[in-house]
Amino acid sequence: DAKTTQPNSMESNEEEPVHLPCNHSTISGTDYIHWYRQLPSQGPEYVIHGLTSNVNNRMASLAIAEDRKSSTLILHRATLRDAAVYYCIRTNYGGSQGNLIFGKGTKLSVKP
Amino acid sequence: DVKVTQSSRYLVKRTGEKVFLECVQDMDHENMFWYRQDPGLGLRLIYFSYDVKMKEKGDIPEGYSVSREKKERFSLILESASTNQTSMYLCASSLGDTSYNSPLHFGNGTRLTVT
Numbered sequence: 321d322a323k324t325t326q327p328n329s330m331e332s333n334e335e336e337p338v339h340l341p342c343n344h345s346t347i348s349g350t351d352y353i354h355w356y357r358q359l360p361s362q363g364p365e366y367v368i369h370g371l372t373s374n375v376n377n378r379m380a381s382l383a384i385a386e387d388r389k390s391s392t393l394i395l396h397r398a399t400l401r402d403a404a405v406y407y408c409i410r411t412n413y414g415g416s417q418g419n420l421i422f423g424k425g426t427k428l429s430v431k432p
Numbered sequence: 433d434v435k436v437t438q439s440s441r442y443l444v445k446r447t448g449e450k451v452f453l454e455c456v457q458d459m460d461h462e463n464m465f466w467y468r469q470d471p472g473l474g475l476r477l478i479y480f481s482y483d484v485k486m487k488e489k490g491d492i493p494e495g496y497s498v499s500r501e502k503k504e505r506f507s508l509i510l511e512s513a514s515t516n517q518t519s520m521y522l523c524a525s526s527l528g529d530t531s532y533n534s535p536l537h538f539g540n541g542t543r544l545t546v547t
Contacts, residue, residue: 352533363436363522363538364475411533420536422475 323347324408329427332398340393340426342408347388352411354420355382355393357404364407364422367393403430435459436539438523444545451510453542455523462528464506465490465536466498468519475522481506482528513546520544 325343332338344353354369368375368382370391375382381394395402407425439454457464465480467490477490479498487498495517499507506525510517521542527534 354535356536361540363524363540364536366535366537369533369535420475420477424472424474 323410323421324423326406326408326423326426328424329429331429331431332395332402334400334430334432335397338395338398338402338428338430340395340406340408340428341390342392343390344408344410345389347410353382353384353388353391354409354411355380356407356409356422357402358407358425359401359404367406369411398428398430400430400432403428436523436525436537438521438539438542440542441540442543442545444547445510445513446547447514449510449513449546451513451544451546453508453510453521453523453544455506455508455525455539456504457506457523457525457537458504459525459537460503461525461537462503463526463534464500465524465526466496466506466508467522467524468492469522469541470519478508510544513544515546518544518546 352369352371355367356364357367358364368377368380370382383392405425405427407422409420436457445451466478467475469475476492478496479490481487481500484503497509523539524536526536
């Protein structure tokens with residue numbers, strides 16, 4: 321049980337913004353939201369994480385809904401190298417760290 | 433950048449063999465993890481370790497054991513390999529902060545085939 325829901329796949333055009341949604345309606349107050357992505361033939365790569373506030377880093381932005389039941393990963397300008405499977409994950413504060421439950425993620429295709 | 437190195441990219445072993453998968457990280461991380469990834473099942477945690485000589489079972493520890501004699505190295509052992517252990521094995525590490533919130537850094541995986 322991944323406890324998050326994501327679309328199976330999405331398509332984007334190169335150099336356009338991409339908004340990847342994630343639903344986590346049963347999230348508890350201390351669960352963080354992490355995003356990872358996995359490029360073909362590679363291990364997952366950390367993208368970004370947050371708790372309540374929106375977050376930005378060099379890779380992406382994370383917008384978290386006020387009720388925290390959903391979040392959106394934003395890639396500001398998609399490139400062909402952003403084609404990957406994106407995983408939205410809840411982490412359990414105080415629980416067994418590392419027991420991240422990776423769901424099936426969203427497969428992002430980027431068209432030139 | 434953190435580097436997590438898995439000793440083999442591809443491995444082919446026979447049923448019943450003892451198999452060692454090695455993982456080394458270079459950033460002095462306290463936590464290390466072993467996952468396996470299978471189509472349709474996603475990533476599943478096998479074992480993890482918070483410290484040297486310490487280990488905890490994950491979701492699917494049956495048929496596996498681990499060893500952490502040094503902080504930088506975490507080994508996954510298949511005592512008697514079986515065909516249902518054919519999979520992609522991923523090692524990861526993270527800082528041991530008390531918020532349990534540090535990002536995981538993954539290696540590129542070892543694709544193990546058991547024949």
